Amino acid sequence: MSIVARITDGLTSLVSRMGTDRDKAATTFYGAPMLSDDQIAFGYDGSWLPRKIVDIPAFDSVRAWRDWQAKPEQIEALEAEEKRLGLKAKVQEARRLARLWGGAAIMIGTGDLNPTLPLNMDRVSRGGVKYLTVLSCRFLAAGEIDRDPTSEWYGKPKYYTLANASGQQLTIHPSRLAIFLGAKQADPDLSTNARKGWGDSVLNSVITEIKNTDATAGNIASLVFEAKVDVIRIPGFMQGMMDPGYEARLLKRFTLANTAKGINGTIILDKEEEYETKAASFAGLPDVLDRFLQIVSGAADIPATRLLGQAPAGMNATGDSDLRNYYDRLSADQEIETTPALYRLDECLIRSALGSRPDEVHYRWSPLWQMSAKEKADVFKIKADAARAIAGSGGASPQLMPIEVLSDALVNAFIEDGSLPGLEAAIDEYGKLSEQEPDGDDETAALGAALTDPNARLAANDATPRTLYIRRDVKNAAEIIEHFKVQGVETTLAADDMHVTIAFSKTPIDWLKVGDDWGNVDGELTINAGGPRMMEQFGDATVMVFGAWNLSYRHERVKEAGASWDHQDYNPHITITYALPVGIDIANIEPWKGKIELGVEIFEEIKPNWHAEIAEV
Template sequence: MALTSDTLVNLMSGLGTVRDKSAGGMFVLPLLDKSQVDNAYRGDWIARKIIDVPAFDETREWRDWQADKPQIEEIEAEEARLSVQRKVMQVRKLARLYGGAVLFIGTGDADPMQELRPDRIGAGGLKYLHVFSRHEMIAGELDQDPLSPFYGEPIKYSLAGKAGMVDVHPSRVVRFVGAEIPDRVMAYDGWGDTVLQAVYDAVMQAGSAAAAIAAMLQEAKVDIVKVPGFMENLATEEYRSKILQRYSLANTGKSITNTLMIDGEEEWDHKQISFATLPEVLNTYLQIASGAADIPATRLLGQTPGGLQSTGQSDIRNYYDRISAGQNLELRPALSRLDEILIRSALGKRPPAVHYTWAPLWQMTEVEKSEVALKKAQAVKAIADTGLIPDPAFARGVQNMFVEDGTFPGLDAALEEFGDEPEDKDEEAARLNAEEQGGTRTGDRPFHDAFDPAQPRGPDGKWITVGHAVELGRQRSGSFVRADLGPVAQADLISHLTGVDMSGFRHLLGSQAVAHIFRKHGSGEAKRGQLDVGPSDLTALRQILRAPNAIRKAEATGKHGEPRIEVEKTIGGVRYTYIAEVQRRKKRLAAVTMWKKQS
C-alpha cells in the first residue's frame, strides 16, 4: 500500500506513486566552504562576474548630494579622501562572496568598544574606513534583546591587531550581508550565505558544457586508414616504427599539397562530428546561469540579443530597476550609520536638509536628455495654462519635481538662497516708460487704477509697479513679477526680533503673494469677522510699512525655518495685518499674506 501526500497522483500511469521515479527526489544542501568559494571566484569567470557585476553596478554612478553648493563640495571631498565609493563596492563584493562583510568606521578613539555617538563627531572626525570580510572581523554572540537598538547584530566584533584581539562595538561597524538566510537560528553569527551557494549548480553545469564542447573539438575530424595486416604486424618493433614514420610523412604531405598519398591496398576515410546544435545547448546552460544570477545575459555574458527587433534594453532596464531597488532597500539603510558621521566630519554639523539621491544607472544620451527636458517643459506649460492649480502651489510642485528627479542637483538649496519665485521679467517695460510720460502706447490698454506713480525704479533701471504686481496676481495669469516697496523701516527693531541684520534689506511684493492674498482674504471675509482685501488696499502697503503701529515676530516660519514678521497699521478705522518673510541672501522681506478688519 502506497501512502501519498498533497500532490498529483494518477494510479493508472503511476504518477506520484512509488513507481514514479521523480517521487523520490528531494532537495539537499551541500554547503560551500571558503576554499570552494575562493576557487570558484578565482578560477571561473561566470562565478566571478556574478559576484562583481551587481556590486559594481550598485556603486558605479554613486549618488547626488542635495545641499548648498559649498556643502556638496565638502561632502564629496570627504568621500574622495576616504575612498567611500570604492570601499562600498569592495565591501559589497566581499559580502556577496562570503556571505558577510563590514566597513569599520575609524575615528581614532582609544577604546573602540565604546559606543560611537554621531552627535559627538566634529569636522574631520572620521579618520579612516577599512573593509573586512566576515572571516577577518569575527562576529560575537548576537544581541537578542528586542529593546536594544542593535537587536539582531553581534554584541561585539573581534579583530586581530598587533597586540592581540581588539573588540569593536557594533555602532562602529557598517554591516553587509550576502544572501540572507530566512531562519535566524541557521544563520552563522548572523551572516548569510555566499551568493554562489544557490547558483553553484547552474554555474558548474554551464562550465561543464563549455568544457565538454571544447574537448569534442579535439575530435571534430578523425582520419581512418585501413592497412592490410596492421594488427598482425604490430607485434614487431620495426613495423611499429615504420608505420609511425609512414603516416607522419603522409600527414605532412597532405598538409602541404592537400593530397594524401597511400598504397594501393590501403583505404582512407574520415569521420566528422556535427556541432550544429551544440551552440544552442551551450547557450541554454549559459541562460540558466544568467537567470540563476538574476543578471541579464546582455550584461553577464556581453551577449548581443537575438532577434530582429530585440535590443536587450528591456532586460537591462528591468535589471537596473532591481539594482535601484537594492540601493534603496539594502544600501541606503546600511549606509545611514556611516552617512551621519560622514556629513558631520565634512561639515562640522548635521544640517537636516542635507540628503542624497542615487544617480540614475541608465545614462541617457544628450539627445534623449534634451527630449525629456522639452517634454517636461511642455507638460508644465500645458498644466499652467489651465489655471486649475494655484500659481504658488504649482510653482512649488514643479520645483519639487526637478529636485526629486535629480535634474538639477543642488536646486533645493538654490531655491532657499534665491527664493521660490523667478526673477522679474517686466515684459511691460515699454508701457511703464510711456506711463512715466503721462500716456500709453497706441493700442495698449491704460494702466490699472492701483498703479502707483511714486513707485521707484528697480536695480536694472526699469520701473516696477505695485499696480503691475497687483494686476498679475489678481488675474492669476501665471506670470511672475516683484514690486519693490522700498527699504525696511525700523530696521533695528526687526533685526532684534528676527536675529537677522536688516541692513540693506528691502520690502518686496510678489505677484504670487498677491494671488494668495486675494484667494484667501479677497472675498467672504465677513464670515470671519474681517473685511475683504482689494487692490486699493495693496497700494497702501508702502504707507503701512513706512509708519506701522506695531511690529512683532510671527509665530509661523518659512518652509526652511526662515523667520517672519507681523506688521500692523490702522488707517481710517481699518486695522491692516501684513506678514513678511526674511530672505537672508537676497536681503528681502518678502510679502506672504495680508488681511484687514474693522478696528
C-alpha cells in the same frame, strides 16, 4: 575475524552511473551547497564567470553614487569629506567582499579608545571621522546573537571580534560598523556556514550552473581538436601487432604516407586498406552553450547583455527592458539594504563635514538608468505643457492653483532632474516667484501670464506672417577663434558674426506663435564644457557641431509653430570659416571643448543676399 561483503551488480547500474558523482538520481535531492574558502578563491581568481557575477552588481550599485540635497556650500563640504575618506570605493569594496565571502563591514574610525562601547554620533565634530576601514567576514568574527526582542540588535550579533597584528582579539560594538551581508540564508540556525551572524557567498547557489557551463565550453573546445579524424582500416592489424617489429614498420609506413599527403595531397595505401575521414559536426553547439550561459545569467540575476556584454537577440530587441529591471532591482537594494547599512556612517559623515547635523540635509541615490538627450527634452516638454494646463488660461481653462505655488514646484522639479543646468544658482541669485516683493504685482502678473501662455505678453492678435531667422550670438567668440587660429585656420568669421542658428524658415509664419524661449532666466544660454563635439563640412562652410538638447528642443518647438527647415536634421553648430586653407585636413582640427556662451535669441527676416555679407578676418 574479518567479514568480507561481496556486492554483485550488473551493467544496468554501470550504464546509468548509479552510485557515482554523476548519479542521475542525485538531482532529486538537495545537499548543503557550501563552498570552502579555497574553492571560492580559486573560482573567483581562475574563472571569469564567478568574478563577473560577484563584481558587476557591486560596481553598478555605486556607479552613479548619490546626490546630496542641501545648500551648495554644504554639498561641497559633504562631497569633499566623501572623497577624503574614499567612501564610494570602500562601499563598493565592502559590497564586493560581502557577495564573495558572505559578509563585510566598514569600520567607522572616530579615534575612540574603547571600541567596545556604543558609538555616540552626537559627539562627532568637524573632521571627527578619522578613517574608514573595510573588513571581510573572514577576519571579523560575529559574536553571540542577541535574542532580546526589545533590543535594536535582535537577531544580530551583540559584538564582533577582530584579531589585530599582535594576535590579540579586538572587540567592536556593532554600532561602529556598517554591515553588508551576502546572500540571505533560509534560516541562520539551519545553515551549515561556519561563520554565524553573516550571510552566504552568492556563488553558492550558482556554482553548479557555472561548472556546467565551464564544462560545456571545455568539451566544445576539446571537440575542436577532434574536428577531423582519419580512420584507416588495415587487414590483419591485430595479428601483426604480435610481431615486435611490426609497430616500427607500421609507423614508418604511415609517416611516409602522411609526408606524401602533406606535399601533394596524395595518400599511398595498400589495395586492401581502407581510408576514411570523419568530421565532427558543430551545428547546434553554439545554441547549447548560449542556453547554459542564459541559465547562469538567470541564476545570477544579471541580464545577459550586462553579464556577457553581448547584443540582445531577436528582432527589434534592445535589451532595455532587461537592463531597466536589473537597475530597478539595484535601486531597491540601495534603498532597502545599503541606506540602512550606511545610516550611522552617514550621520557621522554629515557631522564630520559640517560640524553639526542640519535636519534638512539628506541624499538620494542617483538613477542608474540614464535618459538620452531626446528623452530628457520630451520629459521637459511634457512637464512644461502640464504646467500650462494647471496654470490655466481663463475661460474654459480655469487656474487650478496659484502661480507662485506652481512656479516653486516647477523650480524644484527642474533642479532635481537637471533639466535646466544652472537653474539653482540663478534662483539663489534672483529668487523664486513666491519670494518677490509685494510691490511687484505687475511683474508677477506678467510672469504668471507667461507661464499660462508664452505668447500672451507679445500680442493678443495674430501678426503678419513673414520669413524667420532665429540666432544666438556667441559671446566668447574671441577665445574660440584663437583656438582655431592656433591650429592653422588663417581666416574665420568675425567675432561679432559668430552665432548659432536655431531657425531659418523660408516659409512665412506668425512670429508671435513662436513666442520666446521662456525657459531661460535671463534670456542667455551657456553650453557647459565637454560633451560631443566634432568638425564637419557643410558645403563651403567648416563648422563645429556640438550637442545641446535645449537648442534642439527649441528648434523643434519653432517647427511646430509652422517654421520650415531645408535640411533633414538639425544639429546645433557654429560656422568657423568659409575659407579653410588648402592642405589642412578637417579630421585633424581639434574642436573647441570649453564652454560656449550664447546671447539672447534674435529674430530677423531672412535676407535674400545674406551670403554677400559674409566677411572673414
